[in-house]
Amino acid sequence: MRSKGARNARFDERRAELLDRLRARLTQRGAMRPTLRELAMSAECSVSTLNHYFGRRDDIVMAVFEDSGQRGQGQFQVTRKAGPEFENSIRDAVILSWTVMTRHGVAAMLAMGMVEGMRDDLLGPAFIDTMFEPFVIALAERLDTHVARGQMRDVDTRMAALALASPLLLGALHQGELGGAKAYPLDGEAFVDHVVQGFVRAYRAD
Amino acid sequence: MRSKGARNARFDERRAELLDRLRARLTQRGAMRPTLRELAMSAECSVSTLNHYFGRRDDIVMAVFEDSGQRGQGQFQVTRKAGPEFENSIRDAVILSWTVMTRHGVAAMLAMGMVEGMRDDLLGPAFIDTMFEPFVIALAERLDTHVARGQMRDVDTRMAALALASPLLLGALHQGELGGAKAYPLDGEAFVDHVVQGFVRAYRAD
Structure with a gap:
């Protein structure tokens, strides 16, 4: 059984990895303002994974703002x-x-x-x-x-x-x-x- | 039979009317970057009407820029x-x-x-x-x-x-x-x- 700390660390690591891909997609030349589906495709995960780690589309964008x-x-x-x-x-x-x-x-x-x-x-x-x-x-x-x-x-x-x-x-x-x-x-x-x-x-x- | 001038005047008038609605839609609070379909809905016409009067989505946006x-x-x-x-x-x-x-x-x-x-x-x-x-x-x-x-x-x-x-x-x-x-x-x-x-x-x- 993993400790809560280890689970949190795994969550944070996975979230940071997704964040990098989301940031790249949100600034993609010629394709700004991606939809939630497009964000999920670029992050190589499902929409529900994005919902799990961030919330709705607005929450994803705000997470990228915060990170920036x-x-x-x-x-x-x-x-x-x-x-x-x-x-x-x-x-x-x-x-x-x-x-x-x-x-x-x-x-x-x-x-x-x-x-x-x-x-x-x-x-x-x-x-x-x-x-x-x-x-x-x-x-x-x-x-x-x-x-x-x-x-x-x-x-x-x-x-x-x-x-x-x-x-x-x-x-x-x-x-x-x-x-x-x-x-x-x-x-x-x-x-x-x-x-x-x-x-x-x-x-x-x- | 209408003259070419009269037909052109009608075309320009209809285009100007569409342009007003497109401009309003393109600046709509909380709903920026509308799709071509959304633009057509707001202009109360079909996508093919927009294509006829302007061209593609980029051409519509550029027409609104020019007008502005x-x-x-x-x-x-x-x-x-x-x-x-x-x-x-x-x-x-x-x-x-x-x-x-x-x-x-x-x-x-x-x-x-x-x-x-x-x-x-x-x-x-x-x-x-x-x-x-x-x-x-x-x-x-x-x-x-x-x-x-x-x-x-x-x-x-x-x-x-x-x-x-x-x-x-x-x-x-x-x-x-x-x-x-x-x-x-x-x-x-x-x-x-x-x-x-x-x-x-x-x-x-x-």
Whole structure:
């Protein structure tokens, strides 16, 4: 007879394995918004297995959001801690954000969250809560430190964080997930630099 | 016997009528990404009627994108023409953009465009081309005038337009289409003001 702990460990392991396949299917190019049946096919299990491990389709999507938020914790921690100097600190946070979005698949996850969450009363707020706000809050904390040190103007740092994060997110989605790179290419490095320069001019203490 | 002109007028009229219903269905809260069959049901016609008037599902979505771009022409025209003074001109363009998004249903259309276009090689670029870039290009033209007059720094105005438009778009989507207003409310008027102030500080000529 296996102990409860061993059974739970087996459950968690199997669930994590399914989660990997579900995440891959939910971000599959050319086939977004899969049905529950399509999710089960990609996870190589039955619909009732998915129901057992997660619940309904909404629960599956929310589990993938949660997991994605967990995977972001490292980036959020780094983003939270301000560097010593204002401009370099902004640049470091921006480059980290741009890099994880465009090179480590985070833009695809954010695109998926928006596709699932738009105009949906359950999944929209869940996306905001687990995937979007944790980054904005971490960035606002970094900015709070700069305000406290007198390096940045005393503004609403939540709004400033949104103003800084938005062009990065939209730039990454525009070029990659929406395929804008072909007809309307954007030099990523120059754009990151443009956003940093603009932000520093707008917010550095006089 | 009816003339070819009369037949074409009837075709266009019927197509426009279907387009209205299709647009409503494509942005329906809680039921985004409708199937072709669902689109036909909402348009109160058969799938083969939709095929006759538009083509395949992708063609229907692109027809709605085009129509939405056409409806935006008035806003794009106004956005293109700079006002006499830099700060007021930026404020006017920002308020117009925020108002059409949050009060005249444009955020819902942009959300729909992103839901249909993300990670889709055909619909992503079509969304960018018909709905997203026309606004960014118009805004960049407004900024070009301010640069030419010496009111604004001589920067890449396309990047500056993206930097200005992005927080507005994301703010509107966050609050409305993603339901962030409940747990993470944003004072729209204060946010618009914050974005304008930040932009003017960052870009006005020294």
